[in-house]
Amino acid sequence: MNDNHPKINFGKTGVLLINLGTPNSTSWWDIRMYLKEFLSDRRVIEVNPFIWQIILNLFILTFRPSKTAKAYKEIWMKDVNKSPLRFYTEIQTEKLNKKINKDSLIIDFAMRYGNPSIKNKIKSLQKKGCEKIIIFPLYPQYASPTTATVCDEVYRVLMKMRWQPTIQIIPHYESEPLYIDALVNSVNKKLSSIDWKPDLIIASYHGIPKKYFEKGDPYHCYCQKTTRLISEKFNKINIITTFQSRFGPEEWLQPYTDKTLEKLPKEGIKKVLVITPGFASDCVETLEEISIQGRESFEKAGGEKFGFIPCLNDNDDHISLLEYLVVKNLN
Numbered sequence: 001m002n003d004n005h006p007k008i009n010f011g012k013t014g015v016l017l018i019n020l021g022t023p024n025s026t027s028w029w030d031i032r033m034y035l036k037e038f039l040s041d042r043r044v045i046e047v048n049p050f051i052w053q054i055i056l057n058l059f060i061l062t063f064r065p066s067k068t069a070k071a072y073k074e075i076w077m078k079d080v081n082k083s084p085l086r087f088y089t090e091i092q093t094e095k096l097n098k099k100i101n102k103d104s105l106i107i108d109f110a111m112r113y114g115n116p117s118i119k120n121k122i123k124s125l126q127k128k129g130c131e132k133i134i135i136f137p138l139y140p141q142y143a144s145p146t147t148a149t150v151c152d153e154v155y156r157v158l159m160k161m162r163w164q165p166t167i168q169i170i171p172h173y174e175s176e177p178l179y180i181d182a183l184v185n186s187v188n189k190k191l192s193s194i195d196w197k198p199d200l201i202i203a204s205y206h207g208i209p210k211k212y213f214e215k216g217d218p219y220h221c222y223c224q225k226t227t228r229l230i231s232e233k234f235n236k237i238n239i240i241t242t243f244q245s246r247f248g249p250e251e252w253l254q255p256y257t258d259k260t261l262e263k264l265p266k267e268g269i270k271k272v273l274v275i276t277p278g279f280a281s282d283c284v285e286t287l288e289e290i291s292i293q294g295r296e297s298f299e300k301a302g303g304e305k306f307g308f309i310p311c312l313n314d315n316d317d318h319i320s321l322l323e324y325l326v327v328k329n330l331n
Helices: 028-039 049-075 084-100 118-127 144-159 177-193 210-214 219-231 257-267 284-300 316-328
Strands: 012-022 105-114 130-137 166-169 200-206 239-244 271-275 305-309
Touching (some): 012 028, 028 049, 028 105, 049 284, 084 316, 105 118, 144 166, 177 219, 177 316, 200 219, 200 257, 200 284, 239 284, 257 271, 271 284, 284 305
Parallel strands (some): 012 105, 012 130, 200 271, 271 305
């Protein structure tokens, strides 16, 4: 045995929870850096990269950061100086560590865009002795611009590592019973806290361009499946699927959430609840786009009651779901 051999940590398994990402602050520059990384992803924007980089750098990154910064300032958690997405992802990681509580298991988190990066966290887990790393994209419904781009980045990191850990990916979980039960519980909790009955429940998911679906992306089907499974628990309240957060002039998956909220009062539907099942943590898309902007649009159009159902965040049943999926993939 060579006593001069450097100490090597081994025998551990890592779990890396990965969410979309967040800017470091609400400053124009931090927002711009975040948007540049996000909108430069070829999975997110599938157009000619040369033309897109010109449009992105000359126009979008000049004007959009101010608008995005305004949205983030509406929901930024000033007491901890973090975005809600960052805050809840950290809490999910902490609670999951405590719940599983195994010395041989290290649970951490990363962001696909922004900090902490997938690259740094994979290297950190390897140095701590993780010979196997379970990658857990926090996207219940698979889509190429979300789950697939997480996998792409993981593989890019591995390509530059001489000593690679074994990698396992936790797949989509759009129909997992514990997930559906957690969503149903969140709806029931909201219903028990209000003194009115909704005419309709809207399940709003982040949209993708329609052409991605036409090329074979299964995301639309997974969203519809989740909504169907939720709706089976509510016989007397209709639940529909809509899609939000479209970007650019091309057609995205429909019906659009904002347009739906604007037209419902004219159709006599004036009391609605909105749930966002595709988001594991509340973020600018749920809190600013739906809870603030969506509410204002609905009420301006004649809506009377608008209820927003928070994401699963760090709810106990959500942590139990994450625990189940992690333990399931340990062996």
